[in-house]
Amino acid sequence: MQKIEVKIPSCPKNSYTIAVGDEFLPAVLGQIKKLLPGKELFLITDANIAKTKHLKKLTGLCNLYRYVITPAGEKSKNINTVTKIVEQMEKKALGRDCAVIALGGGTVGDIAGFVAAIYKRGVPVVQIPTTTVAQADSAIGGKTGVDSSISKNAFGVFKNPTAVYIDVSTLKTLDDKQFNAGLVESIKHALIADKDYFDYLQKNLSGILARKSQPLEYIAVKNCRIKASVVENDPYEKNKRRILNYGHTIGHTVESASNYKLLHGQAVAIGIIAANIIEQKLGLGGEERLASLKKLFGRLDISLKVPKSITKRQILDIISRDKKAVQKWPRFVLLEKTGKVLCKNGQFALQVERKIVEETIDILLNRNL
Numbered sequence: 001m002q003k004i005e006v007k008i009p010s011c012p013k014n015s016y017t018i019a020v021g022d023e024f025l026p027a028v029l030g031q032i033k034k035l036l037p038g039k040e041l042f043l044i045t046d047a048n049i050a051k052t053k054h055l056k057k058l059t060g061l062c063n064l065y066r067y068v069i070t071p072a073g074e075k076s077k078n079i080n081t082v083t084k085i086v087e088q089m090e091k092k093a094l095g096r097d098c099a100v101i102a103l104g105g106g107t108v109g110d111i112a113g114f115v116a117a118i119y120k121r122g123v124p125v126v127q128i129p130t131t132t133v134a135q136a137d138s139a140i141g142g143k144t145g146v147d148s149s150i151s152k153n154a155f156g157v158f159k160n161p162t163a164v165y166i167d168v169s170t171l172k173t174l175d176d177k178q179f180n181a182g183l184v185e186s187i188k189h190a191l192i193a194d195k196d197y198f199d200y201l202q203k204n205l206s207g208i209l210a211r212k213s214q215p216l217e218y219i220a221v222k223n224c225r226i227k228a229s230v231v232e233n234d235p236y237e238k239n240k241r242r243i244l245n246y247g248h249t250i251g252h253t254v255e256s257a258s259n260y261k262l263l264h265g266q267a268v269a270i271g272i273i274a275a276n277i278i279e280q281k282l283g284l285g286g287e288e289r290l291a292s293l294k295k296l297f298g299r300l301d302i303s304l305k306v307p308k309s310i311t312k313r314q315i316l317d318i319i320s321r322d323k324k325a326v327q328k329w330p331r332f333v334l335l336e337k338t339g340k341v342l343c344k345n346g347q348f349a350l351q352v353e354r355k356i357v358e359e360t361i362d363i364l365l366n367r368n369l
């Protein structure tokens with residue numbers, strides 16, 4: 001098992017350890033009890049995970065208090081679910097000396113982290129991520145929240161976990177579409193921070209897709225190190241943390257325009273291609289990288305075709321309402337080269353001329369990528 005320290009210098013008591021390994025779930029509860037002595041533990045998972053062996057492996061003979069989110073998935077990521085969980089915790093008479101354990105993907109992790117942040121003004125949370133998205137992204141970094149009926153993560157708070165346990169064997173039961181789409185965040189990490197990692201992903205994709213433990217552990221460690229090094233520097237997303245949004249400006253827009261029919265990773269793949277087209281239009285090069293990316297996404301069976309129902313007007317309308325827009329126009333994270341984000345005057349999210357973005361959207365909407 002490998003251990004990665006996430007050190008938050010602005011608040012050392014919020015620093016935490018991420019453990020990465022294979023087939024170690026049965027030992028995790030014991031480790032949590034040592035880490036949080038005397039705490040009553042409350043487990044949050046979802047209906048799909050509850051059917052897998054992972055839950056049994058984690059809890060063993062221990063009859064933990066638990067809440068099973070039903071139905072599983074984004075539909076339940078709302079304030080009603082939070083209310084139900086909080087009331088369930090109250091019914092069990094859990095006080096401030098309890099701790100929450102999240103076993104699941106980003107949906108469970110975001111809900112459980114949010115509940116832990118607000119229950120009786122805050123109790124610890126331990127994340128045990130079980131999807132490629134959660135192991136590479138959502139379980140690390142401390143962002144939690146739930147959706148309103150209007151937008152995603154409208155209720156949200158930063159809440160760092162007390163510990164994160166990544167057991168890559170949990171990925172074996174994840175369906176192929178979810179598994180592959182989640183790998184897009186790993187590709188994003190490689191693009192923004194580590195060219196060797198990008199080469200590794202290309203060379204070792206078959207082993208990853210076969211869910212072999214060695215490459216899965218390797219990428220989990222890489223993802224955690226990259227994300228940790230970014231959030232350590234800028235835990236509250238004032239500037240550098242924005243580099244994690246690479247490919248997400250157009251990605252979020254397409255995801256929202258598809259009415260969330262596209263998985264996040266599928267939309268971000270389109271967004272990454274869009275960022276690469278913009279980079280070329282700005283003379284930053286990267287022709288070879290674009291070709292490699294198209295091949296890589298092809299091997300992941302991720303289509304780069306924007307759904308036919310989406311129009312240019314819709315994209316422009318959504319993009320102007322981007323959370324990070326300035327004067328109704330978003331900022332873009334761009335690559336100087338593979339493994340390095342372009343930084344101008346200390347800024348990582350840059351303004352791009354409207355004409356260039358519109359031309360890029362036209363290319364995407366031609367749907368012949």
Ligand SMILES: NC(=O)c1ccc[n+]([C@@H]2O[C@H](COP(=O)([O-])OP(=O)(O)OC[C@H]3O[C@@H](n4cnc5c(N)ncnc54)[C@H](O)[C@@H]3O)[C@@H](O)[C@H]2O)c1
Nearest residue numbers: 048072073105106107130131133134137138143170173174
């Ligand atoms: N907090 C953050 O920084 C952050 C970052 C990225 C994404 N997110 C959030 O994460 C959510 C998406 O997370 P996700 O992609 O992990 O989806 P998810 O948690 O909804 O899981 C996808 C599906 O897979 C099932 N599942 C999960 N693990 C499984 C396993 N091991 N075996 C079998 N089935 C399993 C789930 O029940 C669900 O049906 C979104 O709400 C997104 O906003 C948050």
Ligand SMILES: [Zn+2]
Nearest residue numbers: 185248264268
């Ligand atoms: Zn993402």
